[in-house]
Amino acid sequence: MSTGLPLEGIRVADFTWVGAGPFLTKPLADHGADVIKIESKTRTDPIRSMAPFRDGQSGINRSGYFANRNSSKRSICLDLKHPDGKRLALELIAKSDVVANNYTPGTMERLGLGYEAVRRLRPDIIYLDMPMQGNSGPHCDYRGYGLTIAAASGLFGLSGYPDRLPVGTGTNYPDHVPNPLHGAIAVLAALRNRRRTGQGEHIELAQLESTVNTIGPALLAASAGQQTERAANDDPVAAPHGVYRCAGEDKWCAIAVFTDAQWDALTLALGAPAWASRPDLASPEGRRNARRELDVLMNSATQTWDADRLAATLTTEGVPASAVLDADALLNHDPQLRDRNHWIRLDHPVMGPSIYDGIPYQLSRTPGRLRGPAPLLGADTREVCQDLLGMDPETFDSLNQQGVVG
Template identity: 70%
Template sequence: MSSRLPLEGVRVADFTWVGAGPFLTKPLADHGADVIKIESRTRTDPIRSMAPFRDGRPGPNRSGYFANRNSSKRSVCLDLKSPRGKELALDLMARSDVVASNFTPGTMDRLGLGYQDAVAVKPDIVYLEMPMQGNTGPHRDFRGYGLTIAAAGGLLGLTGHPERPPVGTGTNYPDHVPNPLHAAVAVLAALRRRRRTGQGQYIELAQLESTTNVIGPALLAAAAGRRVDRSANEDGAAAPHGVYPCAGEDRWCAVGVFTDQQWQALVEVLGAPEWAAKPGHTTPGGRWAARRELDALVADATSTWEASELADALSAAGVPAAVVSDAAQILADPQLNARDHWKTLEHPEMGSSVYDNIPYRLSETPGHLRGPAPVLGADTRDVCLDLLGLTPDEYEHLAAQGVVG
C-alpha cells in the first residue's frame, strides 16, 4: 500500500457552492488534491447558513451540512467583482489543474473567469461547469437546485402512491449522488487524458441530464409505450415488498420476498398465520389478487415484533429485511462502526464533530479525511503569500480594501 495519495500534486480552483458542486470536489480533496474553495464574505455559500448547526447555534462556520461536504479543503475569500480580485483568481487558475463551477450559465464569463479566460492563463486546464439544464437550449437560464432538478428530471414523479401527489425522496438526491459523482468521474477522466496527451478539456455537466440517468428503466418503459406511474413500495417481481410497522413508536422493518422459498420462510417466522394458507396466498410476485390486502395482513403480523428482532429473524431465514433506522441509530450502527465509517475531526469552531468517512476504499492508494471543513477565509493569507506570491504588505493593503480576507 502506497503512502502517497492518488491525487497529490493536483490543484483545484473550486468556485462551487451549495450542494452538488462541493460534493464534486470533496472526493478529490479527500484523495490528495489541493482543493482551494474560493468564497466571498459578502455573499457566503448558502449552505454555511443551513441547519443543522453545532449546538443549535447558527453561524457561517457551524453548519453540519457545509462541514460534511467540505472536508480536506482550503478556503480563501476574494472579491471577484474587483479588478484585483479577478486578477488573483486568474493567477490561482494559472497555478491549478482543474477549475470547477456550478453557477448559473454565463456567471463565470461575466466575471472574466470563463473557460476562454482560464485557457489564456493555463492552456491545459480541465474546466468543469455544472449548469442546471446546460449552456444551450430554451431552458439554459433556468435556475434550480436539487429539489427542482429532481422534479424536472422525472425522479419525483415516480415517488409515492399513484393516487396521491409525489412525495419526493426526502432529500435533494441529485445534489448528493448522480450530479457530483458523475462530475468527479468526468474530471478524473479528463485528468487521465491530459496526462496522456497534454491537452486540457472543457466539461459541461448538465445536472438535469445527469439526474435523468437515475430513472433509466422508467424512460425505456415509456419509450416502449408503457405508462409509468408511481408505485409506492411495490415491486413487480416481489410480494410482499414494503416497509411494515413494528412494536413501539414509529418503528418499521423493510421486507422483500422474491422467491417461493423466501415466502415460506416469511410465513414460518411470522408463526404461520391462517391467511397465509388461503388459496392465492402462497406465492410472491404478480399473482397476488390484492397487494394492499397482503400488505395489511403482513403489517398486522409484524406490528407486535420488535423491529431489530424481526429483521434478524427474517435475515437468518434468508428473507431480505432490515430495520428502518433514524440518524441516531445509524451513528450507533455496529456494521458502520466496525468499518470505521464515522470519523471525528477537530474543527476550530465546532470542536469534535462527526463526519462521514469515504464510502469506497482504494486498496493501494486509499484516501482519508485530511482535515475538517475550513473556517470561512481561513487560508486566504497563506494562499496569497505562499502560492500567489503577494508580499505581506500587499496582502494587508488588499485586505484593508476588502479584496481579500
C-alpha cells in the same frame, strides 16, 4: 512530504458553492487533491447560513450542512469583481489542474474566468461547468433548487403513494447523489485522458440531464409507449415487498420476498400463520396478485415484533430485510456502521468535535481519508497568496486592507 494519497499533486480551483458542487470536489479532496475554495467575504456561500448549526446558534462557521461537504479543503476569500482579485484568481488557476463552478450560465464569463479565458492561460485545464439546465437551449436561464430539479427531472413525480400526491425522496436528492458524483466521475475521467493525451477538457454537466439519468429505465419505457406510474414500495415481481409496522412508536421493517424459498422462510419465522399455506400464495405470481391483501396480513403479523430482531431473524434465514433506520440508529446504534467505522469525528476550530460522513468506499492500497474539518471562511487566504502565489506579506496586508483578499 508525501501524503500517500492517490490524488496528491492535483490542484482544484473550486468556485462551487451551495449543495451539489462542493460534494463533487469533496471526494477529490479526501483522496489527496489540494482543493482551494474561492469564496466571498461579502456574498458568503448560502449553505454556510443553513441549519443545522453547532448548538443551534447560526454563524458562517457553524453550519454542519456546509461542514460535511467541505472536509479536507482550503478556503480563500477574493473579491472577484476587483481587478486584483480577478488577477489572483487567474494566477491560482494557472497553478491548478481543475477549475469547477456551479454558477448560473455566464457568471464565470462576466468575471473574466470563463473557459475561453482560462484556456488561454492553461491550455490543458480541466474545466467543469454545472448549470441547472445547460449552457444553451431555450431554458438555459431558468432558476431552481434541488427540489425543483428533482421535479423537472421526473424522479419526484414517480416517487410516491399511488393514491396521493407525489412526495419525492424527502431530500434534495439531485444535490447529494447524481449531480456531484457524476461531476466527480467526469473530472476524474478527464484527468485520466489528460495524462494519456496531454489534452484538457471542457465539461458541461447540466443538472437536469444528469438527474434525468436516475430514471433512465422509465424514459426507455416512455419511448416504447409504456407508461410508468407511482408504485409506493411495490416491486414489479416481488411480494410481499414493503415496509411493515413493528412494535414501538413509528418503527418499521423493510422486507422483500422474491423467491419461494424466501416465502417459506418468512412465513416460518412469523410463526406459520394460517394464511401462509393458502394455495393461491404458493407462487410468486399468486403473491404478487394478492399483494394488497398480503400487505395487510404482513402488518398484522409484524406489529408485535421488534424491527431489529425481525430483520435479524429474517436475514439469517435468507430473506432480505432491514429495520428502517433513522439518524440516531445510524449514528449511535447500527452495529455494521460501527464495525466499519463509518462516521468520522473531526475537531473543528469553531464547532468543536463534529460528525462527518465517512467515505463509503475504501481503496485497499491508497485509501482516502478526511484530512481535516471544513475550513473557516478565508482561513487559508494568506498562506495561499504568499506560499502558492508568491505574494509578499506587505502586498498581502495592503490588499487585505482594501478588502480584495481576506
